[in-house]
Structures are given as C-alpha cells and as structure tokens.
Amino acid sequence: MLLAAGGEGDLLFNKAASAVCATLMVCRERGFAEVEIESNAQGLIRMLNEEYVIDATLECLLHDIRVLASQVGRVSFVFVKRKGNVAAHAVASHVTLKRGSFCWDAHGPEFLFNILAEDVNIPIRI
Template identity: 45%
Template sequence: MKIDNVCGVCNSFNETENHLFFRYEISHVFWFCSPLHLNSHVLEGSDFLESWSKFCAQVKDRDNADEIRQDFAFGLWRLWKNRNEVVFNVIHRQPLEILEAWTKSITEYRVSMARDSAEYSPRLSKTIKDTGNTCGKWQKPRYGIIKINTDTAWCKSTMRMGVGWLGRDFARLFQVAGGSGIGFCHSAAAAKALAIREALLACIDHGFDDIVIESDAKMIILMLKKEVVTDFSIECILGDIEVLAQKLRSVSFAFVPREGNRAAYSVAKYAFKEGRSFTWDCIGPDFLFNFLAKDVNIFFRL
C-alpha cells in the first residue's frame, strides 16, 4: 500500500473518531443543559434497555415521573434526528439549537393533546366522570345503570394475564360476567387497562348503554379522566377505551378499593387458571356466589 493511501486511511479514521467524540460530547452537553439536568455518564449502559432502566430508577419516586419519562423520550428522539442530519446532510447543530427544537416538539405535542381533550370534552364530560366511590365496599349503582367491575391476574415472570369483569344492576342482581386467560401483557398497568377495554367490548355486545365501570387501578382511572399525564406505554389502550366509550350513551369510570373489587378479581383469577375465555349470563358460576353474597351482606355461603 502506498504511503499516501495509508495516510488517507489514518486521516479518515481520525476524522471518524473525532466525529464520534463530537457527537458524544454534544449528547452529554444536551442532557446536562436540558431542564432534566441529567449526567449522561451516569446513565451509560451496555445497551439502551440498561440505560433506560437506570433513568427510570432515578425518577420513579418523583411526583411527575410520567411527564419526566415523556420528556426523556422526546430528547432521545431529538438526538436521533440530529444524528441523521449529521450523517445524511452534514448539518452540525449546537446543543442549544437541539434544546430549542426539543422544547418546541414537547410544547407542540402537549398543546395538541390539550386540544384533543378539549374537542372530546363535551362528550367526555358526560360519559367519563367520577362516581365518588371511596369506601371499601361495593356499592349499588343508580336505577337503570349497570355497574361493571373489572380486574386482572398477571404474572410478571411469564407476562401472562387473565382479565375478568362482571355486571350488576341497581337491585344488586347479577347480570353478566366474563373473562379471558389467553392473553399476554408487558405490565400490570397495561393488563388493568385491557380489562377495562374488554369490559367495554362486552357491554357493547350485550347492549348495555348506561354503565359504570369500576377498577382498583387508581392511576388508570385518573388517566382516563385526564387528571394525570397519560403513560405513553399504555396510551394506545386508553385511546381504544375512549373510542369505545363514545359508542355507549353513558359511561362513568370510577376507582374502587380492592376490597370492593374482589368479585372481579375472582373471575380474572379463574380465567387465568383455566387459560380460556368465559361468559356467564344471569346465572353466575358457583365460585362467584360467596363474593357476590358478601357484597350484599348475605351471610349464607356455599
């Protein structure tokens, strides 16, 4: 190989090395100067998942952890966009320019989400509301309303889940119940949301137009009511729930403590164990009797 070729290879290598170093320093300055004030050196991992886990561990106890994770995700996306500009268009931007673009993207996204919420508000103000049930026991709904309790049984190691739901009327009479134990889910929160979605689908199939859906997943209920920032990992499921809610005349979502949701959990647990799907109309399964009896203060047990 000629000496000039060797020098050309060396120069090319040095340019690549300098380019990578420049990109690394840009990333570090970007995170450090951002509103998150992150030290990217601390977040370094062998791969993305390890770095993401380190970041989530740092913010998990913050009150606005979901919003911080959202900001971080937008920052990663902005750095990737900047990388593509450097590689494909040879455009080098300064950290402050990238920060401005990042802030603009976040602002536009949240304004858009707020606008969407405002567009839905006439309908959602009627259909998605809090019933105010804060006591531990199951409470009967108003006349003409079917109350649907939902819950899930989820295994973290296998990610397998069972969802369950059951409906009772204002007279506390059992109307319908169902469950499925054939699904898989990445988190307990997503499984709780899927249980609500399955319950809504069942209500549409059974022709229930005026319903209350209860769940012991308080954060999911708050997300549906737009009182907290939506977790991006389950926003698709929550979006499905909102769309399904529009197909019914009246839908209320409410939090219920676990003590008042034991009947739904028993259905989810049964579906999880059997690994099949079930639906019961009017006459429920034997294993449900004791839970339903306890909810209405009947002391007789099977």
C-alpha cells in the same frame, strides 16, 4: 348488576387497561347502554377520567378504550380499592385467567356466590 366481563393481556400495567378494553367490547356486543367500569388501578382510572397525564406507553390502548366507550353509550370509570371490591377482583382474575369474555344473566357464575353472599352478610354457602 354485574352482567359481563372480559380480560386479556400479559404486561403488568397493561392488564388493567386490556381488561377495560375487553369488557367494553363485550358491553358493545351485548348492546349495553350504561356501564360502570370499576378498577383498583387508580392511575389508569385517573387517566381515563382525564385527571392525570396519560402514560405514553398506554396512549394507544387508552384511545381504543375511549372509542369503545363512545360506542357503548354512557360509561363511567370508578376507582375502588381492592379490599372493597372483592367480587369485581374475583371476576377480573377469572376472566384474565380464562382469557376471554363472559356474559351471564342475573344468577351469575357459581364461584361468585359466596363472595356476594358475604358482601351482604348472608350466612348461606355453596
């Protein structure tokens, strides 16, 4: 269940890493113990899963992500193609545009309703 998101950053490649970092900060603040981070930034996910050599320009940010992940608890980093991850992409775009962190209960933000309804083939629209 998607309950929180965060994001900020200006550099193209750093945006995904900054969003992961911001999301982990929200998760730590909210006391989440188990988190799955999904991203379509395959290189970043591979670096975080230690499957790929770390890009030197991201080394400090990746270190921060690992420190935050250790403070949250159980964190997994998963690559998902953008086409198969429409809801997460919409949330990432929203939090990056608004520059901040957001948390919600099981009802979620209104802009996500139609995306999630379509994901599970429900013909209801708001």
